[in-house]
Amino acid sequence: MSKAILITGGAGFIGSNFIQYFQEQYPEQQLINVDKLTYAGSLNNVTEAANNKNYHFVHGDIADMKTVTAIFADYDIEGVIHFAAESHVDRSIQDASPFIDTNIVGTLNLLQAARADWEEKGELSERRFHHISTDEIYGSLGESGKFTEETPYDPRNPYSASKAGANFLVKSFGHTYGMNVIISSCSNNYGPRQHEEKLLPTIIRQALAKEKIPIYGDGKNIRDWLFVEDHCKAIDLVYHHGKTLETYNIGGNNEQENILITHTVCRLLDELRPDLLQTYGLQHFSDLVTFVEDRKGHDKRYAIDASKIQNELGWQPEVDLENGLRKTVEWYLQKWKTNVPT
Template sequence: MRTLLTGGAGFIGSALVRELLARGDEVLVVDKLTYAGVEASLDEVALHPGFRFLKADICDASAMAGAFHDFQPDRVAHLAAETHVDRSIDGPAVFIQTNVVGTQVLLDQALAYWRGLTGAARDGFRFLHVSTDEVFGSLGAEGRFDETTPYDPRSPYSASKAASDHLVRAWGQTFGLPVLISNCSNNYGPRQFPEKLIPTLILRALSGESLPIYGDGLNVRDWLFVEDHARALALMLQVAEPGRTYCVGGNAERTNLQIAERVCEALDHLQPRSDGFSYQTQIVFVEDRPGHDRRYAIDAGRIAQDHAWRPRIDFDTGLRHTVIWYLEHSDWWRPLTKDGMVRMGTRDSLSFRE
């Protein structure tokens, strides 16, 4: 199969590239290489015979039309997006442009291409839009998001992703484009951009800086190892029926404070501080972020029932693997830092997104 994959130099995108190539697919990565698009994340597949790369903006209709024409994909995996909540609070416009307008442009080009297909190629074509559980808003102490949960976005980022989800559904209903949507919980793992919570904690701990935790630290997220997520997306591309939506989660709810403590415990074991103190002494609480959702949790029962998918990596194993990867790959993350400090979102020097 030939997959056109947008955002393939990003964290989840690059994991999906590796998964698809391992399954024998050919992959064309389309990526603008903005600040979070790390070309080094694709180094290990750069010489793979099934891999191609196109530096382009999904908002550029001409470039997208050319990509479809030249590559002739069997399916599309759309992961290109602006994703940092704090950045969306400071500057919503770029989120609307990339996440909403970019998705509309890509849908239009996919539709034009699909209409030109015939027979098995037309029947087998899929457009998979990868979204987030943040479109559903915030949960109380009980319950989980599933595919029937009403949308209730609380930030410019989640609102832009909700809008793009609705566009994808509309192109499916109005024009018959065979679309799929996934809404995932928080991902973690190797090659995640340093402004996200877990790499932020790892790298700030190693640099001796404070470990900022918003509010009381009791905001809860469901954590999904990125390679498990990539398996789910590859499976959807392969076998899911058009029009289906799947929630994908790791069944690993943790508070932000628990995440910080587990990262510190791993570092205490793997690379202890020279003064003998725990990295937990570096944890500080900072003013909460505007519109900070209290709890997310995913019910992944539909994808388990339909396609026998379940996460394989438990959280403790995945977190340890992640910490080890960052310890061993400073060549990857150091160019993404400034003067030895992790480059964050723009709200202030302690900004990060879970």
């Protein structure tokens, strides 16, 4: 049995981008992608990945211990990069249960199965368990300051609470059993293949359909925007070279109010689809922006201090916001060339 890295949630947004990136870097590396294919996951995201003979897909639920144990029995898992999660804050506000099942129970199952398998092989402290986490665990910032790896956890919604809980479990397996665990916490990702319910695809989809573009509150909430490919490069570095039991914050150094991001995307659409603008009798796609009631407990500002990963691992984001947004808009225009989802 040749060794393989287990990717969880690889049919989702970041996981599928990561698999593409990782295959380009290490085409001979065996990759097992386990994904439940929830509403957020799609095999369309990994059609190219599936052409590589070293890629294997397992349709399964990480909240089911039997499924997870079977993967460790069927393959020689040398490391885990754990993306699978319920990831949408609004959905967690509606119903937190799936977030506990996947983000907490699922993470625990993976830790337990990895620990049992790696202990038996005498490689518990060598094989690596990498948890992909979020800056939302740190809560909300005021006008100034940034999250560092030392910022105490202060989650404000069920999604971030479940991710913080998963982080604590991951750390506990490192401290208690000497497992080789590592965490990276990133800011808001954007780029190709993001589920259409998230902010950027929503702006593009609504604009293309001449529907209102809904923006929460006054649109002045600030996020730090990270192009997904930059994130994938950072994960590669953390997985291969990060120090055991450490956390690495990954940010795009791109703090922007939601409303400004929205206007930039609309401006790009004005430039790339002037024909549609004319058909719709609009001057600018931004005319469709409509402010709606704010999200409950909407965190005001997130900002990441990414100096640790920069100093220790030599990573820094390479794609600036304008270019990253242009690539993203172009990707969705291509995807929805003939059919804009309603």
